[in-house]
Amino acid sequence: MMAEYQTTTxxxxxxxxxxxxxxxxxxxxxxxxxxxxxGLVALxxxxxxxxxxxxxxxxxxxxxxxxxxxxxxxxxxxDIFSRILMGARYTVGIALAAVTLACTLGVILxxxxxxxxxxxxxxxxxxxxxxxGIPSLLFGLVVVAAVGSSIPVLILTLTAIYMPxxxxxxRALAVNVNTMDFVTVARARGESTRYLILQEIFPNILGPxxxxxxxxxxxxxxxxxxxxxxxxxxxxxxxxxxxxxxENIEGLSLGAPAVIFPSIAIASLTISxxxxxxxxxxxxxxRSE
Amino acid sequence: MTxxxxxxxxxxxxxxxxxxxxxxxIKGVDFEIAPGEIVSLIGESGSGKTTIALSLxxxxxxxxxxxxxxxxxxxxxxxxxxxxxxxxxxxxxVSYVPQSAAAAFNPSKRIMDQVIEIAAIHDLMPRAEAEKxxxxxxxxxxxxxxxxxxxxxxxxxxxxxxxxxSAAMALIxxxxxxIFDEPTTALDVTTQxxxxxxxxxxxxxxxxxxxxxxxxxxxxxxxxxxxxxLKGGEIQxxxxxxxxxxxxxxxxxxxxxxxxEPVPHxxxxxxxxxxxxxxxxxxxDLCAGYGTIRNGEPTAKILKDVSFKIERGxxxxxIGESGSGKxxxxxxxxxxxxxxxxxxxxxxxxxxxDLKDRSKAxxxxxxxVFQLADTALNPAHSIGAILARPLTFYEGLRGKAREARVTxxxxxxxxxxxxxxxxxxxxxxxxxxxxxxxxxxxxxxxLILCDEITSALDTVVAAAILELLKExxxxxxxSYMFISHDLSTVxxxxxxxxxxxxxxxxxxxxxxxxxxxxxxxxxxxxxSSVPQLDTGWLAxxxxxxxxxxxxxxx
Numbered sequence: 001m002m003a004e005y006q007t008t009t010x011x012x013x014x015x016x017x018x019x020x021x022x023x024x025x026x027x028x029x030x031x032x033x034x035x036x037x038x039g040l041v042a043l044x045x046x047x048x049x050x051x052x053x054x055x056x057x058x059x060x061x062x063x064x065x066x067x068x069x070x071x072x073x074x075x076x077x078x079d080i081f082s083r084i085l086m087g088a089r090y091t092v093g094i095a096l097a098a099v100t101l102a103c104t105l106g107v108i109l110x111x112x113x114x115x116x117x118x119x120x121x122x123x124x125x126x127x128x129x130x131x132x133g134i135p136s137l138l139f140g141l142v143v144v145a146a147v148g149s150s151i152p153v154l155i156l157t158l159t160a161i162y163m164p165x166x167x168x169x170x171r172a173l174a175v176n177v178n179t180m181d182f183v184t185v186a187r188a189r190g191e192s193t194r195y196l197i198l199q200e201i202f203p204n205i206l207g208p209x210x211x212x213x214x215x216x217x218x219x220x221x222x223x224x225x226x227x228x229x230x231x232x233x234x235x236x237x238x239x240x241x242x243x244x245x246x247e248n249i250e251g252l253s254l255g256a257p258a259v260i261f262p263s264i265a266i267a268s269l270t271i272s273x274x275x276x277x278x279x280x281x282x283x284x285x286x287r288s289e
Numbered sequence: 290m291t292x293x294x295x296x297x298x299x300x301x302x303x304x305x306x307x308x309x310x311x312x313x314x315i316k317g318v319d320f321e322i323a324p325g326e327i328v329s330l331i332g333e334s335g336s337g338k339t340t341i342a343l344s345l346x347x348x349x350x351x352x353x354x355x356x357x358x359x360x361x362x363x364x365x366x367x368x369x370x371x372x373x374x375x376x377x378x379x380x381x382x383v384s385y386v387p388q389s390a391a392a393a394f395n396p397s398k399r400i401m402d403q404v405i406e407i408a409a410i411h412d413l414m415p416r417a418e419a420e421k422x423x424x425x426x427x428x429x430x431x432x433x434x435x436x437x438x439x440x441x442x443x444x445x446x447x448x449x450x451x452x453x454x455s456a457a458m459a460l461i462x463x464x465x466x467x468i469f470d471e472p473t474t475a476l477d478v479t480t481q482x483x484x485x486x487x488x489x490x491x492x493x494x495x496x497x498x499x500x501x502x503x504x505x506x507x508x509x510x511x512x513x514x515x516x517x518x519l520k521g522g523e524i525q526x527x528x529x530x531x532x533x534x535x536x537x538x539x540x541x542x543x544x545x546x547x548x549x550e551p552v553p554h555x556x557x558x559x560x561x562x563x564x565x566x567x568x569x570x571x572x573x574d575l576c577a578g579y580g581t582i583r584n585g586e587p588t589a590k591i592l593k594d595v596s597f598k599i600e601r602g603x604x605x606x607x608i609g610e611s612g613s614g615k616x617x618x619x620x621x622x623x624x625x626x627x628x629x630x631x632x633x634x635x636x637x638x639x640x641x642x643d644l645k646d647r648s649k650a651x652x653x654x655x656x657x658v659f660q661l662a663d664t665a666l667n668p669a670h671s672i673g674a675i676l677a678r679p680l681t682f683y684e685g686l687r688g689k690a691r692e693a694r695v696t697x698x699x700x701x702x703x704x705x706x707x708x709x710x711x712x713x714x715x716x717x718x719x720x721x722x723x724x725x726x727x728x729x730x731x732x733x734x735x736l737i738l739c740d741e742i743t744s745a746l747d748t749v750v751a752a753a754i755l756e757l758l759k760e761x762x763x764x765x766x767x768s769y770m771f772i773s774h775d776l777s778t779v780x781x782x783x784x785x786x787x788x789x790x791x792x793x794x795x796x797x798x799x800x801x802x803x804x805x806x807x808x809x810x811x812x813x814x815x816x817s818s819v820p821q822l823d824t825g826w827l828a829x830x831x832x833x834x835x836x837x838x839x840x841x842x843x
Contacts, residue, residue: 181665185728188623188644189682190652199678203669 028279034272038265041085042092049082054237062248062256072257074248080258083244084265090240092269094151094224098158099217105159106166107209111197113167114174125171128164136161136223137230144232154233158220169212173205207280214277218270225266241266293321294465294498295345300358302340302349302522314340314353315522322466327492327499329513329530331506331545333747334718337522342468342502346383347375363465380407384459388471390451394443400454401439407462419461426457429494430487449480453487460491467492469501473508477610477774478818479837485511485827504747506549507820510534511827518542530824548752549777549822567637569736569768570599570622570655575631577621586629591617593792594631599736599785604762604769606783606800608776608815614792615772616660619738622770623657635736653683656729660741662721666713672699672724673709679731698727701764702757719750723757730761739771743778755781776803776819788812 041048050070051057058069058077065072071080113121143157177183178201186200225242227233234240239247244262251258302315315337322328330338344355347367360367362382367375379385384407387393394403401420408419420439427435430453443451452472459467469488473481489512492499503509509516509530516533518525518541526539537543575595580588591614599605607615620626622633624644633640635654641647659665666675676695680686686694696706702723713721722742729737739758743751759782761767773779779786783800788809796809807813817832 181659181661182667184625185657185659185665186678188625188652188657189679189732190644190647190649191682199670200667204667206669 022281024281025279027275028281031272031275031277031279034268035276038088038092038269038272042088045085045089049079049085051079051082053078053082053086062251062254062258065257071261074244074258075251080244080248080261083239084241084262087239087241087244087262088265090151090234090238091221091224091242091266094154094158094234094240095217095220097155098162098220098224099213101155101159102162102220103166103209103213103216106163106168107170107202107205108197110167110170110172111174111201111205112193113171114178115193115196115201121171125168128167131160132164132168137226140223140227140232141230144227149232149235151234154224154227158223161223162216162220166212166216170205170209173208174201177201177204210280211277214273217273221266221270294324294326294363295320295322295500296359296361297321297341297345298359298361300341300344300360301356302337302344302353303356304353313356313522315344317358318519318522318524320517320524320527322498322500324465324498325496326514327501327512329501329503329509329516330519331503331509331516332519332525333504333749335521336519338502338504338519339470340522341519342470342500343385345466345468345500346379346385347372377411380462380464381411381413382464383466383468384462384464386452386456386459386467386469386472389475390455390472391443391448391475393455394451396443398442399439400441400443400446404439404454404458404461407458411462413462423457423461426460426491427454429491430454430457431483431490432457432487447480449476449484452476452484456488456491460495460497463495464497466498466500469499469503471503474503474505478776478820479610479814481508481820482818482827482830482832483837488512489827505820506534506545506748507822507826510822510824511820518545534822534824544749546822548748567601568598568634569601569636570770571634571637572597572622573632573634575618575621575628575633577617577626577628579626582629591792592621592628595789595792595794596631597787597794597797599768599770601735602762602766602768603785604771604783606779606786607770607772607789608774608779608786609789610774610815612791613789615774615789616740617792618789619657619740619770619772623655623738625657649683653732654735655738656732656734656736657738657740658722658725658729658742660744662718662725662742662745663713665725666721668713670712671709672711672713672716675713675724676709676727676731679728683732694731698731701730701761702727718746719754722746722754726754726757726761730765734767736768736770739769741773744773744775751778758782776816779803788815 056077057079058073061073061075061077063069063073063077069079069081071084074080074083109124113124139161140157143153147153183196183200186196224233224240225245228240228243229246231246234243241262245259245266248256248258248262297318297320300315300318301313303311303313305311318341320328330341332338340349340353343349345360345362345367347360347370349355355368358368362378365378365382367378370378394400401423404423405416405419408414408422409416413419414422423439424435427438432438432450432453438446438450438454446454456467456472472488473484476484485508501509501513513530515527516530517527518533518539520541525541526533526537533542534546537546573596575592576590577592578587578590595618597605607618609615617626621628624640624642624647627643629642633642635651638651640651644652673695676698677691680691680694695709699706699708704720704723704727708716708720713724716724725742743754746754755778758769762769769782771779771783780800780803786798786800786803787794788796788807788811790811796807796812798806804816807816814832814837817830820826
């Protein structure tokens, strides 16, 4: 999971490093910084946590922010700060793994369908359309009820929920690119479908696909939180950020910080991903003869 | 002398690029237009002709700005007015006829509603009166069924008619100045004549001044009283139409005129080793079409029994108007659109109709170059990568050898080697078309199918591409199948010509004697419709109206 996180960031990194000729505005930079921050937390969480995340360390419950418990404690008296650091691992990891799987599968199938056309395209499109008709939380409920909740099951369930949308999106883009003359030229040269997809079409749909990936990442974080909120996500004593919100929801009436900070964590991650995706480094186009 | 209607003084228009660099587009331009005079702005793309024309309405395209100078039309000074003040003058003082009428009309509203819109916006006259006036204009513009044509939707009339209707739209508010922005560039030659005639007679009758923007000197010669030659945002030469055409003083004007003169094509000397009599391409009874296939025949049949031969080292021109099936022919020969009947033989070997079934070696021999240079190059790949791919694909070249060959190819099409690292978006139109040619050459083909490759280029640039084609032919012994709607281009490069009409070859004849020896009525009509560099050509042109009605697509 973490490895995937690294590959997705390095894929978008090199342009920034070139410096001259590339513009990368501050909104995108802030987004990237927050993303990297949560990525680091996900990797190094256990070593950073001041208290063991699963253990009751305070006599009081829903205690306020203090020198010892930076973000207060939860309904059992566990340290929220440590639990958020550990939760990053689940939220960032599961969401990234699911979004990577969903978009990779969806985009590849979408491009194949666009290039191949005919009955392959028709059957695949209708099948995935039908699948898209199942409400996502309901589907999640059924799967978890059937096979139980574990991290691989969660990742695959979320992938299954978000793959058809990604497929539709990529297919629509690829169909447009597929009719361009340069694809015709490649086809007239005798190139294979694989080459057409990877070299001719993919680079030209990459921008919108990345934007779609950012949006889907946010949806997945939210659905994962939703599943955890219903008690179907990550199981206790571990908790992802959505589970932290659910556990401590009663604290809201007591004004406890325990419910606020996990929510802020969810918001900061989802917003920063979109800030970055919407403001990817772009090469300055300036035609100077 | 009467006071000029339009006075433009020291006009400067600038723009800011994405990186914040300031660019001057128009660098201090002065000119005047007398009442009733038609002045033409001519120049290559990027010369600022459209920018100047639009500025006469006080309008600039997004990102551009009028930075200095004055534009005066009649009593009002455009440059000093507020946006609201300028809007009040548009349609009544000055109006605009765009290049693509098809894109300028709203497809979901009836034509009449759109034509009289200006009268409604400026509250000029009641609706009934406006409609009556519109019908009069339709008549003056020689539109058929003038009384009822306004009730149709834009897609129910032809391109030439739509362009005349957009002129009616411009004229309904009785403007003093009409700006024509390349109004006939997108039309077929036979249609263009009718549209030009209509424009000319309406403008003369109403004593209206005009600005006619075009890159085509021959068209401009028919309609303009004076010509302003532009290059790089500066006026090169101003003069009467006759003077510009026959006694140009400026070097650039001379270059423009030279690009227009078709250089007669010298047939290639047949190489001695061409003892084998097999033609490089032989097509017999080729039929192709689009749509779902029933009983082995597509629903929309385009090509009907096309047969021809191209001998090694010779060039075949295919001419015809839009919709005649020229491009379909090229696509069917290349196998992009599989023919449903007939055959294609390259070097005496029969090719499968669908390119999927053709072998690499068969595909290599025949390469195609497309009309739109920019959509034919993948915007995400560098020029070097684009040229390297066919080398790897067909010959398995890699590393140093491939690098060297890419450099060689760029050199062949006269492009600097440093271009290798650029993306297609960073090249000019002419450079892109050269890259397209280089990519075709990378396969070491025997035949290149050129589908309108010079149509989207400026005259001077297109002439240079033709020169290049000839040079490559003599170096590499290529043959071209050259598709074009422009007869002078075909004359400049081809040995033989096929005239196509509605998917059929109506006549095949040698290019050199094309104008004199054509016998088929359609070929004669097509050839006589090509504008000549002569101000009296349109007035003196006589065409059999029956012939025109029979063949012209309007």
